[in-house]
Amino acid sequence: MSRYLVLSFALAACTSTEEAARVDLPVSTAGTSFAPAATDLDYQVSVERMSVAVSGIQFTIEGEMHTGLAPPGTVAHPGHSAGGEVTGELPGDYVFQWSGQTRPTLGVATMIVGYYLGANFSFRTAVAADVPAGDPLVGHAIHLSGTVSKAGVSKPFDALFDVEPNTNVIGAVFEDEINETSTETLGFVFFPTDPSEGDTPFDGVDFFTTFTGASIEIRPGSDTHNIIRRAIQTHDHYGVVPQ
C-alpha cells in the first residue's frame, strides 16, 4: 500500500512553476490634433505641438484594491501608491511628441496579460541626443506651442517647463484587456482638457493681461510657468489609447 501511496504522490507532483503569460506590444504617441481647451477665464488654448521628455514607462493593473469605498472626496486610482501593480513596462528614456502627425513607435513594451487600468511615467530633462538640433526642448522637460484666443483676438504661444527630478505621472488613464493574442499599439495621448473633470492646465492664467505683446512666451521661473506646470504634470491630462 505504501508503494502505491508513494507512486500516487510522485505522479501527482508533476507540475512545474509557470510564469505569468506576457506579450510584447508597441508603444507610440497617438492623436493627430488636440481639441482647443476652454479655460475658466474664457480663453481658448489650441495646442499644436507638444514634446515631453519621459522615462520609465509603466502600465498597471488595478489589483484588488476596493475603489468604491474610498473616503468622501477622494478617488482611488491605480498606480504604485494606491493599489495599482506594475505588470507592463517600457524601460528607458523617450520623448512624447504630438505634432499633428503619426509618430513612429517609441519601443516595445512587455506586458503581463491582464486588465489594465493605468500607466505611469517620469518626467526628465531632455538632452541633445533626444531631439533634432535646435529643438527648444533640450534642457527642459515639456515644450508646448500653439495659439491662445479670446474675444476674437488670437496670439501664438510658446511654453517651456522644467519639472523637478523624479516627478512622476501615476495613473494616466489606460483601460485595456490584454491577452496573449493582443497586437494593438499603446498610444500615449495628452488631454488639454481633463476628460473626467473638465479642467485644463491653463486655468487661472489670464494670458492677455499677463502677456501684452503680440506673442506669449512662457519660461521657467515665471508665475504662469508654475501655475501651468502644477497642473500639466498630473495624471489627469495623460492617457493611453489602444490603437
Place this chain on the structure above:
Amino acid sequence: MRSLLFIPILVTPALADEAPLRTVADPDKDLLRYIAEAEAKATTTPETIIVDDGPAPVDTPSSGVRVVTARQLELTPHKNADDLLRVVPGLYMSQHGSEGKGQQFFLRGFDAVHGSDIAIRVGGIQINELSNVHGQGYADLGFVIPETVGGIVSRKGPFDLEQGWFATAGSIDLDLSIPEHRGKRVGYELGSTNRHRLVLVEAPEKGPAAEMIAANIMHDDGFGVGRGSEHGSVIAQTELRAGKLRFRPLVVGYWSKFGEPGVVAIKDINAGYFDRFDAPAGELGGRSQRLLTGLGAQYSQGDDDVTASTHLGWRGLGIEENFTGFLDSAEYGDARRQMHRAVTASGRISWRHRVTPWLRALSGIEVVRDQIVQAEQRITGAGVVWREERALSASILSGSAWAGLEARKGRWTATGGARVDTLAVTALDRLDPMRSGDGMASAVSPRLAIGWRSERATFSIAAGRGQRPPEARAFTRRASRENMDTVVYDGGDPEVTSATALETGGELRWDKISTGATVFATWIDRESIFDHISGVNALLDGSRRYGVEAFVEASPLSWLALRGDLTAVDARFVETGNPIPGAPRLLASAEARLDLKPWSAGLAGRFLGPRPLHHGATASSSTVLDAVGSYTRGRWTFALQIDNLLASSWNEGEYHFASWWDTSTPRSEIPRVHLSPGRPFGARIGATVQF
C-alpha cells in the same frame, strides 16, 4: 473527588457516544484534560481512565476540529515545534527565512502570512502579536520545545465563542505538558546539516503532566547558503493546588538567531546567476527573544466553573532582509532592518454557570495591553542605515467579552452567543510627531453551532464571524500629499476585517475506521490592510472561499494507525474573480504511525497542488515525505529522522514580484516568480537517555 470515565475501543480522534465531540474553549484549563481523554481513547483495549476533576469543557460542535495527542506528535516527523503543526489538516506552512523566523501560514483559502488569520495559543497564552513590525498577528513558535507539547487542538473557522482576534481562518492550541516519558531525560540530536541539538527535560514522575522544566539548545548550518540558525529556550511550568483552586505557573525564556537568505528568481536561476539554494540577501538575518511568565487558575464549585489566566511577557524581534535586490535603490540596495520590542500583559476570565441540567451560561472577558516600540530602516548590505522609514511607539489596549449558552439534550448539542472585540490604539510617530494619532476599532461576532451524534455518526453545522484587528501604524495620520493632486486616494480609517464563515460536516465511525467530510465557506466583504509602501489604509475588495475537507482514519492493526486527508479550496476575490494568491487549492496529507514497542515509526507525506500566484503565475506542485523511527532499549531511545525521503526538488514558497539582483542586466519592474527552496534530503540521528 475524582470522576471515572469508561472509554471503549475506538480510533483517535473518533469519539464514542459517551464522550461527545469537544472543542476546547479554554485551553489553559481544558486542553490537557481533553487531550488526556483523547489519548486514552487511542488505546486499543477497553480501560478505565481517571480524569482529574474540573469543569466540563464547552462543547462547540464543529467538524473542522482535530485533536492530536502527545504520542501521535512523537510519531510525527519533526525537527521543531513548527513542524508539529503539520498535523493540522489543510494547513500549509512556508518558511521563506530559516528556522527561527515565523512561518507563513495558509489555511482554508487564507494567506494568513505570519499569523494574521490563525489564532495560536501556547499553554493558553495567545502568541499572535498585535502590530508586530514584521506583520500583523506575527506568531513565532520558536520558543516551544517539541518535547513539551502535550497535544494540539486545531479548530478551523470562527465558531467557538472563545476564539478571539485573528481567528478568521481558525485557531490552534498547543498544550504544554508531558503526559508520557515522565522523569529526567537528556537527548542529543545530530543532523546532516551540522545540526546539533541538546535537550534536557525534568518532569517529576509523580507530578501532574503540566509539571516540567525543559531546556534545549540548537545549532544548525541549514541547507544551502544563509540558512543557519541557533537557538536556546527554557520552559518551566508546574501545577499547584489549594482546595478547589488549581494554579499553573509558567516561565519561558528564549533566544534565537537565524539567517534571512531571501528568495531566488527563477529567471536568475535559469540565467545561471543564482543557484536555487543561494542566499541573494547574503549574510542578512534576524534575532528573536522572548521572556514570558504566566499563571493559570481553575476553580469549580457547584454549578459554577471559573477559569482565569494572566501573563506578562517581553518580546524582541530584529530582522534584516532583502527580497528585491537593487530594484528600489540601485545605489544602496533594498535591504531593510526591522526592530520590534513589546511588553505585553493580559488577563482572562471565563465563567460557566449551569442553569439547568441541560443548559449552561457561558461568559468571559479578556484584556490585553501591549506597549510596543518599533523601527524600520533602509540599510546597505553592510548594515549602514541610509534612511529611516518608521519609528513608532504605540500603546494598544484590547478588550473582549463574550456571552452565550450551551445546551445539551439527548443526542443534540448547541452553543450560541456573541463576542465583542475592541481595540484602542495610541500611536506615536517618532519620525514625524505630527502624524501621531489614536483611535478605536471594534467588532461584534455572533456564533452558533449545532451538533448531533450517535454511536456511529456525527453531524454538525456552524456559523460564525472572526475578526482581524488593524495594526497600530494604521492609526497614524495620513502622509502629507500637498504636492499631489487632491483626487489621489490618500487612505481610509483603520478598520477591523471581518470574516463570516459557515461549515457543515459529518463523521462516520466503525470499529477500525472512521471517515468524515466538511464543506465550508467564508466571505469577507472588504479587507482593510495598511499598505506599507504608500503609508495609507487601503481596502481590498471582498473575497470568498468555498472548500471541502475530507479524512479517513484507520487502525487495521493494534500497532498501526493510518490517516489521510484532503482539502480543496476555491478562494477568489469577488470583484475581479482572481484567485487569492498563494492559497493552496489542493492539499493532501497522509500519515502512518507504527507503535510496536520497542520499535516505533512515523511517516508523513504532503501533496501540495499547483497554487495561483499574483498576475496569473502558478506555483509548482510538490510532494514531500518525511519519516521518523525509533528504538527503545532500557533507558535509551535511539531515533532517526529523515527529511524529504523522496529527495524531491520542491519549493516551499513561491512568490510573484519584481527584483533586480544582476545589475548587469536591464532593470525591470515586471514581476517574476521567486522561490524559497524546500528542505532537501537530510537525516538526523538522536539518542535519549531517561533517568
